Amino acid sequence: MSISGIPAIMSSLSVQETQQPKGIDPPSLKQLESQTHVGRSRLSRRMAVYKHKVITKDGWLGDYDYTWLCTPSLPFRRKSKNRVPPFYSLDADIPLLPAIVFGLQHALAMLAGLITPPIIFASALNLDSATSSYLISASLIGCGYYLGTGLISVVGTSFATLSTATAIFDAMYKDGTCASTVAADGTTIRNACPDAYGKVLGTSLICSFLEMFMAFVPPRVLKRLFPPLVTGTVVLMIGASLIGSSGIPNWGGGSNDCYSAPSGIFALCPTTTAPRPLLWGSPEFIGLGFLSFASILLTEMFGSPFLKNASIIVGLAVGCIVSGAAGYIDGSSIASAPPITFLW
Structure with a gap:
C-alpha cells in the first residue's frame, strides 16, 4: 500500500466514526393489520392489533431508546456518537408508553403559550380572578386539535x-370607553373593563x-409580500414590545396599577389583598x-431531551413551588373554582 493512500483511508474512517445512522421507520398500523390474522375480517384484525398493544411488552415499550430520552446533557458526561432516537413516520405504529410520553411532552410545551395571552389580557384590563380563570x-x-395536515x-x-390589543386597551381607557377612578392623591386607577376584550374579539372576527x-x-x-426580513422584524418587535410592557413589569411584581400608579388596593404588588x-x-x-x-436556562443547557421541550413549564413549576413554600400563593381562587368550566 502506498503512503499516498493513507490520508484517504483515514478520511473515510473519520467519516464513518462521526456519521450517525438514521432511524428506521417501524411498521405502520396497516402493515401490522395485514401481517396478523390474515384470514379474519378487518375489524378482527384491528382488534388483534389493539390487543397486542395493550397486553404485550412490545406494544407498551417497543424498541425506543428511553435512556436517550431521559438522560441529561451533563458537561462531564461522555456523549455517545452513534445514539439517535428512532424515527417514526406519518403512519408508523408508536408504542403506548412513548405515545403517552410524547403527548405529555407536547401538552407541557404548548401549555405556557396557551395560558399566557389571557393572563396578560386579564391583567391589562384589571379583571377579577373569576373572569381571568374563565379566559x-x-x-x-x-385550542383544540385539528386534522387536515396529516x-x-x-x-x-x-x-x-x-x-x-394592549395599545387598544390604553386608548379605550384614555378616551373614556373604559372607566377609570381618580384616587384621593390624584392617581388614576383603571376599573375592570371586560367589554374592551369583547370588542377586540369582535374586531378579530371581522379581520x-x-x-x-x-x-x-x-x-x-x-413570500413576495411578506419576505423573511419583514416577518422576522415584526416578530422581533412584538417580542421586544412584550418584554417592555409585560415581561419586566411582571418580573418586578405586576403590570397592573401597582407598577404604574401605586395607590389604594394597588399600593402594593400584586394587590394589598395578596398573601404577601x-x-x-x-x-x-x-x-x-x-x-x-435560571431554571429555564439550566434545563435548556443540561436537561434531557424530554425536559428541554418542556423547559418553560419546568421554570414555572420551580417558581410556583418556591412561591408556594414561601407563602406567596393564595389557593382560595383555585379551591373556589368550579371543577368544570363551560364556555356558555
Whole structure:
C-alpha cells in the first residue's frame, strides 16, 4: 500500500466514526393489520392489533431508546456518537408508553403559550380572578386539535395580538370607553373593563375574513409580500414590545396599577389583598423571577431531551413551588373554582 493512500483511508474512517445512522421507520398500523390474522375480517384484525398493544411488552415499550430520552446533557458526561432516537413516520405504529410520553411532552410545551395571552389580557384590563380563570379555561378549551395536515395540530392563542390589543386597551381607557377612578392623591386607577376584550374579539372576527382570503393566495405571492426580513422584524418587535410592557413589569411584581400608579388596593404588588404583598421591584419578586428564568436556562443547557421541550413549564413549576413554600400563593381562587368550566 502506498503512503499516498493513507490520508484517504483515514478520511473515510473519520467519516464513518462521526456519521450517525438514521432511524428506521417501524411498521405502520396497516402493515401490522395485514401481517396478523390474515384470514379474519378487518375489524378482527384491528382488534388483534389493539390487543397486542395493550397486553404485550412490545406494544407498551417497543424498541425506543428511553435512556436517550431521559438522560441529561451533563458537561462531564461522555456523549455517545452513534445514539439517535428512532424515527417514526406519518403512519408508523408508536408504542403506548412513548405515545403517552410524547403527548405529555407536547401538552407541557404548548401549555405556557396557551395560558399566557389571557393572563396578560386579564391583567391589562384589571379583571377579577373569576373572569381571568374563565379566559384561561376558554383558551384551553378553544385550542383544540385539528386534522387536515396529516399531523395532529394545535390551534393556540397568538402572541401577535398582545401588543396591538394592549395599545387598544390604553386608548379605550384614555378616551373614556373604559372607566377609570381618580384616587384621593390624584392617581388614576383603571376599573375592570371586560367589554374592551369583547370588542377586540369582535374586531378579530371581522379581520379573520382577510386571513381566509389570503389562504387562497399562492405561497410564492405571499413570500413576495411578506419576505423573511419583514416577518422576522415584526416578530422581533412584538417580542421586544412584550418584554417592555409585560415581561419586566411582571418580573418586578405586576403590570397592573401597582407598577404604574401605586395607590389604594394597588399600593402594593400584586394587590394589598395578596398573601404577601410587596412594593414593585422588591428583591423577593426579582429573586423569584430570576429563579424561574435560571431554571429555564439550566434545563435548556443540561436537561434531557424530554425536559428541554418542556423547559418553560419546568421554570414555572420551580417558581410556583418556591412561591408556594414561601407563602406567596393564595389557593382560595383555585379551591373556589368550579371543577368544570363551560364556555356558555
